[in-house]
Amino acid sequence: MNDVAATRPMIQVQKVSKWFGDLRVLDEISFDVREGEVVVMVGPSGSGKSTLLRCINFLEEFQQGCIYVDGKPVGYRKGAEHGKRVRQSEAEISRLRMTAGMVFQNYNLFPHRTALDNVMMGPLMFHQRGKAEIRDECMALLEKVGLADKASAYPSRLSGGQQQRIAIARSLAMHPKVILFDEVTSALDPELVDEVLRTIRDLSKEGMTMIIVTHEMQFARDVADRLLFFYQGKILEDGNPREVFANPTTERFKAFVRRFSQGHLAAA
Template identity: 50%
Template sequence: MESPRESPDVPMISMKAVNKHFGSLHVLQDIDLEVGKGQVIVVIGPSGSGKSTLCRTINRLETIDSGTIAIDGQTLPAEGRKLAQLRSDVGMVFQSFNLFAHKTIVENVMLAPMKVRKKNKGEAHAAAMKLLERVGVANQADKYPAQLSGGQQQRVAIARSLAMSPKVMLFDEPTSALDPEMINEVLSVMTDLAAEGMTMLVVTHEMGFARRAANRVVFMADGAIVEDAEPAQFFDHPTSDRAKDFLGKILHH
């Protein structure tokens, strides 16, 4: 018998009947979502539709009121060591870069592998340099975050997440704080990751990226998943009025 962790049929992310309230606001309504291994799912929708909350529940940055969330066949516990373990398998990149200002770029990337994965300094440094090379900022390794552009800092934040060898990467609007000319340098790193087979869930307004890199587009409105389809199907033939309205506003403005 294959254990669920080794079975290719077990989705990397599984959300079943997930509900979440902020006071009287029902921000996630009976969410059912599966992300297969190596899939890229792009979540889009109007502001306040619950996209970021959905992203943040997957590694328990937000608790849920009911339902279950599993990563690679393991249900997320509410707290404790088991949660910390599962969470270290889930990389997360936010709108803000959250880099440690007093540490150099390479130190930022080395930190978690040394603390959590108990790598020695030499090993962590070599691995960090490889990752900085991969995201195109190895030449900035000894600088501090404030000396880098926003696009460079976000690429470092991606390298820092990858340093933990995560099974899945969550991106919560990773380009929305960036100047337009920096957006593409971050998206190209994400496109490369997708091509390499990283399982990714990406909340974004970048429709070109959704078309190019996603296996499926999940459209949310008012806390619910309204459509879940392949990019060509979703962009060219949306089925719901809500999605047609949304696409009409963003694709033809």
């Protein structure tokens, strides 16, 4: 966990609401994430966690509220006429996604490209630097995630855990100020989960600002600076993970915790 009390907000979510048709999936969500803070979002499936991550990265539009990443608005700006919000240009949205990287449940690697090529693609497209410099930096990132020896391997020759670590290296290659992790271990076999969580732990120690959606409760308690519990599009708990687990304030979270009480949340 990090000492982030005095740092500035890196992400600001202000009264964000979103509907899918008549279904309100986010209901006036508000919270800040400070620079260097690790926030874990937990809750039952369908509670709005992943949808909110996608709104922060503007992979989903939202109907009400505002989101800021590094002080810049996400997705919309105020128009000249009556202050109504106007959708940002694709160029503005692309710049946002370089600031807020996202790692998905499914690795989304290009199967016809090697591990190194997958990591290099973004910097080659968006960063005005020489190919040799980018290659050296991306090799260093593969070393960072423990996969330098797999640089020339294609995704089909890698385990799920290795592919997920390649996806993390690919996100880091864009020099993001924030990384959003959406259930990055849920598609992995249990024996592969630890290697991915270890990589995320290392990033937290380095001070990377992160929001992590996960069902790994022990990991959430050990790594997060804050835990947010989502239920039906609302945040019902917000606090230090150990305190929230020890003294939940809502019956919904108490019931959620009981599902993991047999060994998962035993005192360290």
